[in-house]
Each structure stands twice: as structure tokens, then as C-alpha cells.
Amino acid sequence: MEVNAIASMATAMEQTKTAQEVSVAVLKKALDSQASTASALLDALPPVTANLPPHLGQNINTKA
Known part of the structure; x- marks a missing residue:
């Protein structure tokens, strides 16, 4: 029983x-996509x- 529990x-x-x-990996792709979109918008x-x-x-x- 212990072997099955360990394997599980x-x-x-x-x-x-x-x-x-x-x-x-999905998060990194999303960040890369956002970076390229932001760069294109700024350009x-x-x-x-x-x-x-x-x-x-x-x-x-300024006013005090």
C-alpha cells in the first residue's frame, strides 16, 4: 500500500x-505580446x- 501511495x-x-x-510559459508569452503591442503603440x-x-x-x- 505504501508503494502505491508514494507512486501516486x-x-x-x-x-x-x-x-x-x-x-x-503562457505568462511569458502574454508579457512578450503586451510589450510588443505597447512598443508599437508608442511608436x-x-x-x-x-x-x-x-x-x-x-x-x-506652486502655491502655498
Whole structure:
């Protein structure tokens, strides 16, 4: 009986390990896909400094 329990537990552990590896691989693919999509979106943006005055962003206005 003990041999069967050990074999069953070893099989269950291997299945869990395989499922975790698959989950990590899917997560990595999703992150790569998001990174490439974000990069494409940023590249598609028009240049921001096209019509802005040269002094913009040099001062910070604060009130106490």
C-alpha cells in the first residue's frame, strides 16, 4: 500500500510541476505580446514637441 501511495503522490507532484511550467510559459508569452503591442503603440504616436513653445516645462508653479 505504501508503494502505491508514494507512486501516486509522485505522479501528482509531476503533474503539478508540469502545469506550473505551462502556466509560466503562457505568462511569458502574454508579457512578450503586451510589450510588443505597447512598443508599437508608442511608436505610432506623433512627436509631442512639434508645436510646443521652447520654454514649456522649464518652470513649476506652486502655491502655498
